[in-house]
Amino acid sequence: MGGFDEVADRLYALSPRAFTAARDEAAARARSEGDRELAARIKALRRPTLSAFAVNRLVRSRPDEVEPLADLGRALREAQAQLSGPVLRELSGQRHRVVAALTEQARRAAAEAGERLAEAQLREVEQTLRAALASEDAAAALAGGRIAAALEETSDLPAGETAPPGKPETAPAPKPKTEPKTKAKWAAALKELRGRVAQAEAALATATGEQREADRAAQRLADQVERLAGESGAAGERVDRARMALERAEGRLQAAREAERARRDEHGTARRRAAEAEEATEEARTELDRSRARLAEAERDDEG
Known part of the structure; x- marks a missing residue:
């Protein structure tokens, strides 16, 4: 049945509705094979929420689109201690666009598996994507x-992007002057980060366009399938009517053949009877001729 990682990968590719039964079956199989430790680890796997399933499917079905998210998160975490508030706000806007695009891709990925995400579940998907940007562990x-549930954003988010509700933002402590080399270093890092974000946005825009085209093509195919189904149904009805007409015609043909055989039999009987009557008539004529001859002879004898 494979090791734990193989089993877990297979289970978390399933929809939440199918997860529990498949997990329990895998655990029972491991137990029957004598591997109680593996059975316990499998049994401990948590059923994914619908939003977690959507993210897992996004990662599995669209890895090239998710990879820029990891690059952006790494760059943000590396640069957060050096970047100023205005730059972080600029990157935050770009982050929001990336998260929004990937959330839409996750919704589509779930829909492909027959699962529909409600607004609350879409918000959980966004939360998980933001958590992955903020935390290396996430x-x-x-x-x-x-993942079995939405990931939580941790405190290592880039500073200045969010502030707890009801608490005034405090002025940042004065930073020591940065040496020219350090400034150049972080300017280069910022430039690289912006390039990665631009690449991620371009990749997502391309993927979104391809997805829209795929959706349109799928709709066209669905329309064609529906039309063909209608035509097939009509053709099926015509075939059924033709089959019934053929059965009726075959029935009439069989009846006509049986009537023909009966008439042939009757004709044969009539012919035999006619032949017998003709034979009897001939015998009667012969007997009549003999009788007439005897009568004539008797009459001659009587005259003489």
Whole structure:
């Protein structure tokens, strides 16, 4: 049945509705094979929520589109201690666009598996994607494709992007002057980060366009299938009517053949009877001729 990782990957590729039964079956199989430790680990796997399933499916079905998210998160975490508030706000806007695009891709990925995400579940998907941007651990969990629930954003988000409700923002402490080399270093890092974000946005835009075209093509095919189904149904009705007409015609043909055989039999009987009557008539004529001859002879004898 494979090792734990193989079993877990297979289970977390299933929809939440199918997960529990498949997990229990895998655990029972491991137990029957004598591997109680593996059975216990499998049994401990949590059933994924619908939003977690959507993210897992996104990671599995669209890895090239998710990879820029990991690059962006790494770059943000590397640069957060050095970047100023205005730059972080600029990157935050780009982050929101990336998260929104991937959330839409996750919705589509779930729909392909027959699952529909409600607004609350879409918000959980967004939360999980933001958590992957903010935390290396969350990014690793997302990349594994085995999350069971929405990931939480941790405190290592880039500073200045969010503030707790009801608490005034405090002025940042004065930073020591940065050496020219350090400034150049972080300017280069910022430039690289912006390039990665631009690449991610371009990749997502391309993927979104391809997805729209695929949706249109799928709709066209669905329309064609529906039309063909209608034509097939009409053709089936015509075939059924033709089959019934053929059966009726075959019935009439069989009856006509049986009537023909009966008439042939009657004709044969009539012919035999006619032959017998003709034979009897001939015998009667012969007997009449003999009788007439005897009568004539008797009459001659009587005259003489």
